[in-house]
Amino acid sequence: MNALLENIADLPSAAQGGAVTIGNFDGVHRGHQAIIEQVRQLADEVSGPAVVFTFDPPPARLLRPQEAPEALTRIDRRSELLTKLGIDCVVVFPTSLELLRLEPEDFFEKIVVDALKAKAIAEGENFRFGRQRRGDIAMLKRLCDERNIRFSLLEPKQEQGAWISSTRIRTQIELGNIALANNLLVEPYRISGIVGRGAQRGRTLGFPTANLEQIPVLCPPPGVYAGRVVARKTSPGLANDIAAMNPVGLPVAINIGPNPTFGESALKVETHIIGFAGNLYGQELEIELLEKLRDVQKFESKDHLIAQLNQDIQMAKQIAHPGE
Numbered sequence: 001m002n003a004l005l006e007n008i009a010d011l012p013s014a015a016q017g018g019a020v021t022i023g024n025f026d027g028v029h030r031g032h033q034a035i036i037e038q039v040r041q042l043a044d045e046v047s048g049p050a051v052v053f054t055f056d057p058p059p060a061r062l063l064r065p066q067e068a069p070e071a072l073t074r075i076d077r078r079s080e081l082l083t084k085l086g087i088d089c090v091v092v093f094p095t096s097l098e099l100l101r102l103e104p105e106d107f108f109e110k111i112v113v114d115a116l117k118a119k120a121i122a123e124g125e126n127f128r129f130g131r132q133r134r135g136d137i138a139m140l141k142r143l144c145d146e147r148n149i150r151f152s153l154l155e156p157k158q159e160q161g162a163w164i165s166s167t168r169i170r171t172q173i174e175l176g177n178i179a180l181a182n183n184l185l186v187e188p189y190r191i192s193g194i195v196g197r198g199a200q201r202g203r204t205l206g207f208p209t210a211n212l213e214q215i216p217v218l219c220p221p222p223g224v225y226a227g228r229v230v231a232r233k234t235s236p237g238l239a240n241d242i243a244a245m246n247p248v249g250l251p252v253a254i255n256i257g258p259n260p261t262f263g264e265s266a267l268k269v270e271t272h273i274i275g276f277a278g279n280l281y282g283q284e285l286e287i288e289l290l291e292k293l294r295d296v297q298k299f300e301s302k303d304h305l306i307a308q309l310n311q312d313i314q315m316a317k318q319i320a321h322p323g324e
Contacts, residue, residue, distance in 0.1 A: 036082065107135065119150065253274065
């Protein structure tokens with residue numbers, strides 16, 4: 001269940017009386033997974049729902065808009081991933097300056113006690129809450145003890161000697177290290193966008209592309225990437241076509257960046273869906289990025305470019321569907 005709230009008074013009873021965790025959960029990585037597993041366990045022990053209370057937009061967008069990082073996941077995708085991990089209800093609360101100005105004790109009373117009626121709460125040791133992030137884990141534990149709410153503290157999860165965090169994942173994506181980022185996430189990284197009309201040069205070369213626009217999440221740097229296009233419920237016709245051809249998702253080769261061979265400098269996201277020839281204009285596509293194949297480069301001729309594109313497609317097919 002995904003509860004999109006305009007007012008905390010609208011909180012459904014299905015989100016009350018259970019175990020809760022509060023945070024952004026951007027990206028939904030393996031560190032988040034450990035917290036969700038603990039919340040699920042606590043919820044079963046107190047015979048209530050497992051609840052995530054999150055915010056949209058993230059508080060940093062209001063407090064430090066110039067410094068706020070680009071999102072790793074759309075809020076609907078975040079909710080989908082959290083539900084897959086065992087959460088019963090994702091409460092998405094609209095962030096406001098009024099909310100962010102609440103003192104930690106008031107935040108705890110209004111959200112955790114009054115609205116969620118929480119019987120248990122689980123957080124990581126870096127959790128902060130309330131005005132100017134004054135509330136820390138020590139305060140949270142004290143407040144829980146005073147209200148007889150079970151409290152569970154989880155240490156940050158490590159991978160190769162470093163903490164798994166949204167910041168670490170964002171850095172890897174910004175470097176184009178998609179495979180490394182995916183190793184930290186619970187599912188491969190996705191970008192999405194609306195298919196717009198490009199120069200249609202790919203079609204003349206024999207490699208038609210869907211040009212993605214209005215991408216709402218962090219996009220990796222220029223390069224050629226292997227991935228899969230996945231079905232979205234928001235595009236039922238396309239979703240049915242994809243599912244009929246391959247339930248896992250169709251392999252794609254994605255070119256992010258300019259096209260120096262033809263003297264183009266504009267940054268574009270061009271997606272060639274291997275084995276698909278339908279009309280996609282105006283539809284929403286969601287792409288799983290799996291691995292970077294190579295950098296963008298200028299070729300001596302159109303024939304050299306076509307030869308490389310054929311190699312890219314074969315590699316993308318092998319990565320998207322190994323063993324086929």
